[in-house]
Amino acid sequence: MDKSMMSYFIVLAVLALAPLCFSHKFQGGYLYPQFYDRSCPQVEQIVKSVVAQAVARDRRMAASLLRLHFHDCFVKGCDASLLLESNGNIISEKGSNTNRNSARGFEVIDEIKVAVEQACPHTVSCADILALAARDSTVIAGGPNWQVPLGRRDARGASIQGSNNDIPAPNNTFNTILTKFKRQGLDLVDLVALSGAHTIGNARCVSFRQRLYNQNRNGKPDFTLDRAYAYELRSQCPQSGGDQNLFFLDYATPFNFDNTYYKNILAYKGLLNSDQVLLTKNQESMQLVKQYAENMELFFDHFAKSMVKMGNISPLTGPKGEIRQYCRSINYY
Numbered sequence: 001m002d003k004s005m006m007s008y009f010i011v012l013a014v015l016a017l018a019p020l021c022f023s024h025k026f027q028g029g030y031l032y033p034q035f036y037d038r039s040c041p042q043v044e045q046i047v048k049s050v051v052a053q054a055v056a057r058d059r060r061m062a063a064s065l066l067r068l069h070f071h072d073c074f075v076k077g078c079d080a081s082l083l084l085e086s087n088g089n090i091i092s093e094k095g096s097n098t099n100r101n102s103a104r105g106f107e108v109i110d111e112i113k114v115a116v117e118q119a120c121p122h123t124v125s126c127a128d129i130l131a132l133a134a135r136d137s138t139v140i141a142g143g144p145n146w147q148v149p150l151g152r153r154d155a156r157g158a159s160i161q162g163s164n165n166d167i168p169a170p171n172n173t174f175n176t177i178l179t180k181f182k183r184q185g186l187d188l189v190d191l192v193a194l195s196g197a198h199t200i201g202n203a204r205c206v207s208f209r210q211r212l213y214n215q216n217r218n219g220k221p222d223f224t225l226d227r228a229y230a231y232e233l234r235s236q237c238p239q240s241g242g243d244q245n246l247f248f249l250d251y252a253t254p255f256n257f258d259n260t261y262y263k264n265i266l267a268y269k270g271l272l273n274s275d276q277v278l279l280t281k282n283q284e285s286m287q288l289v290k291q292y293a294e295n296m297e298l299f300f301d302h303f304a305k306s307m308v309k310m311g312n313i314s315p316l317t318g319p320k321g322e323i324r325q326y327c328r329s330i331n332y333y
């Protein structure tokens with residue numbers, strides 16, 4: 001073979017191999033739904049069945065599991081850091097302002113992990129279990145379905161600072177909340193669509209009390225909260241005491257994943273300040289609230305897409321992280 005022929009073949013070989021070398025898959029950097037197809041084909045079935053049993057025991061659990069994935073992903077990415085207990089250098093995120101006396105469902109994740117370990121030892125990450133449980137919870141409550149990209153690995157550390165600072169708080173301004181979403185690579189559409197998760201589940205009195213009494217330092221309920229609704233809430237959420245009393249985020253259809261959340265907001269009956277500001281503080285988000293209130297399919301479509309986007313926040317893949325044996329602890333072997 002002469003020299004020019006040789007270089008011709010080298011160029012061809014490089015061109016043929018290039019897509020493989022530069023693809024994310026080769027670098028181990030990306031998630032895909034078929035990740036466990038060979039190593040644990042039963043995983044989706046197992047997660048779904050344990051979630052279904054848990055929700056049958058306690059209807060609120062669908063909401064609680066959905067929220068866990070969000071609180072995991074917003075702190076150092078979707079890496080199950082949320083599930084770690086305090087131990088040695090690790091300070092558990094469970095004690096942060098947003099999670100304390102609030103985040104729940106951890107025993108269900110344990111139950112899923114035991115069942116999955118039994119079927120496929122050392123194979124499925126706790127972070128992927130959180131992502132699947134969030135999807136299954138949504139579907140069980142009547143919401144949209146989607147394929148969950150998989151292949152996340154579990155962190156060997158937690159961040160209580162991240163949990164305190166990166167997860168939006170209900171009394172943050174619209175702009176602060178949007179900034180916190182943008183920091184994660186999520187945009188205004190993701191913010192409005194994902195807030196629709198508040199179509200199910202509960203909030204404690206302490207999370208919205210200020211709206212009932214002195215939002216604008218005038219001793220009156222927030223003027224963007226329906227008057228009658230505010231007084232009804234006051235009876236169960238007094239000015240002092242009753243911090244842990246529970247209220248439906250969507251008083252009208254609290255267990256159904258539907259678009260009633262947006263209809264409530266249009267009626268000035270969003271429970272949290274962070275819900276109501278989607279209507280009152282920004283034109284673009286106001287338009288989306290109106291569209292979702294009118295068109296449930298559009299909401300479902302955007303919600304599913306935004307959940308996949310949120311599930312893709314900084315996953316650990318390839319050689320990074322580990323597959324924990326117990327979700328509450330890093331591996332010590």
Ligand code: HEM
Nearest residue numbers: 063064067070102168169170194197201202203204207274
């Ligand atoms: C946009 C910023 C958000 C803020 C400020 C916020 C805030 C809150 C607060 C304060 C509660 C009640 C906690 C309590 O009182 O114990 C709550 C509950 C909940 N949040 Fe959010 N949230 C936000 C976004 C999200 C997102 C993106 C999701 C999921 C995709 C989500 C899912 C839920 C669910 C399902 C519940 C009810 C949980 C249960 O009943 O156990 N939230 N949220």
